[in-house]
Amino acid sequence: MLTENYDLVYQNVVDAAKKAGRNPDEVTLIAVSKTKPVSMLQEIYDHGCRHFGENKVQELVEKYEVLPKDIKWHMIGHLQRNKVKYIVDKVFLIHSVDSVRLAEEIDKQAAKKQVICNILVEVNVANEATKFGLMVDEVVSMVEEISKFPNIRIKGLMTIAPYVVDSEENRSIFHNLKQLSVDIMQKNIDNVTMDVLSMGMTGDYEVATEEGATLVRVGTGIFGERDYSKASV
């Protein structure tokens, strides 16, 4: 079941990329494994999956400890400053940086661990009051400020689109995030590249891929519905 789901989602990503005239190799599928037991992660790891996304620090660390060390862990959830120290040397990419204060803490902890931390800046493109992330008009100045931290590299942008029934409704959001990344790239800011666009979830990853996603974050479509009443590990 699990590996079939993974293959199906992966094939859909490939098809969406081709449909848009993109090279499918530009798009990486992140298996969003929050709330799911390590046995399930191990199963798709054995099937070839190397990118996993988690949204809670403790859960990420627990899974990191027991699973193979070549997994690339993506921190995709809201990150509290006091927890940065637990993950800064374990994650491949932090998707959810939305303040200078958080970036400052990441820089400090990365320096302590002698690593360079790769991050994305989270943008609330849809302007939803309930969501984290920067407003579009705040992004450029924030990127400029964060780019000054020596132990951080800004690799691109991330957004969480609203839940919609028809994924076409989110197309303009993905299009706008892509456009914003192009605008920022053209500013040639030191320590900043805009090669990574993290957008698209189970309901809309195909549209996101068509609009330029390089990372799609799919949970339910691979692992099935989440049951928050059960322990995670």
Ligand SMILES: *Cc1c(COP(=O)(O)O)cnc(C)c1O
């Ligand atoms: C949970 C989560 C996902 C995956 O959501 P699905 O709809 O289950 O694919 C993607 N991105 C973020 C930030 C998440 O928290």
